[in-house]
Amino acid sequence: MRPEKFHGRYENEGKACDAPDCQEAGEFRAPGTRRAGFDGPGEWRWFCLQHVREFNAGYDWFEGMSADEILAAQSPIAGWERETRAFKPGAGTVPRWADFDDPLDAIGARAADIRKRAAGRQATARFSAKEADALSAMGLGPDTDLHSLRKRYSALVRRFHPDRNGGDRSQEARLQRVVEAYQMLRKSAAFT
Numbered sequence: 001m002r003p004e005k006f007h008g009r010y011e012n013e014g015k016a017c018d019a020p021d022c023q024e025a026g027e028f029r030a031p032g033t034r035r036a037g038f039d040g041p042g043e044w045r046w047f048c049l050q051h052v053r054e055f056n057a058g059y060d061w062f063e064g065m066s067a068d069e070i071l072a073a074q075s076p077i078a079g080w081e082r083e084t085r086a087f088k089p090g091a092g093t094v095p096r097w098a099d100f101d102d103p104l105d106a107i108g109a110r111a112a113d114i115r116k117r118a119a120g121r122q123a124t125a126r127f128s129a130k131e132a133d134a135l136s137a138m139g140l141g142p143d144t145d146l147h148s149l150r151k152r153y154s155a156l157v158r159r160f161h162p163d164r165n166g167g168d169r170s171q172e173a174r175l176q177r178v179v180e181a182y183q184m185l186r187k188s189a190a191f192t
Contacts, residue, residue, distance in 0.1 A: 015046040024048035030055045126190040134181035146191040153182040 008028055015026035026046025036042035047055055062070045072078060100106040127142060138152055158164050160175035
């Protein structure tokens with residue numbers, strides 16, 4: 001390491017030293033009048049090496065604090081005293097350790113559940129949004145194959161066709177939706 005290199009130097013900032021009557025470059029930053037907090041990072045003052053050393057020698061971080069505030073700031077848990085969300089027992093599908101004789105069985109049950117959910121997401125991912133809508137119009141799930149699609153289509157056509165309902169045309173719109181859904185799905189890349 002070179003001796004002229006100092007920790008905290010910002011060489012390319014192009015700022016002048018904030019000390020009065022100093023013409024040196026302000027390469028070192030020091031806390032400004034507004035501290036970092038909820039509203040942002042605060043302000044910085046920029047000093048040359050000599051003036052930042054003088055500033056640091058006289059700087060008091062606790063300036064303006066009461067005795068109780070100083071004690072709280074020096075606490076080992078300062079900054080960690082915030083409320084966390086409550087964890088409810090039985091939330092989700094996490095296995096209860098007491099239900100298993102071997103901890104590895106509990107881990108295996110959790111892994112099996114994760115694999116099952118991933119397979120369900122992968123099954124729905126093979127259909128586009130329009131195809132998924134068509135599947136729901138036909139009352140089918142994402143694990144449908146081409147054979148069950150054809151079987152469901154035949155059942156729905158028989159149910160909604162006017163010739164099968166004594167000439168009643170009230171279900172004609174539903175029949176049209178089923179036919180459109182089937183036409184889209186039978187050409188789907190998910191079945192090839």
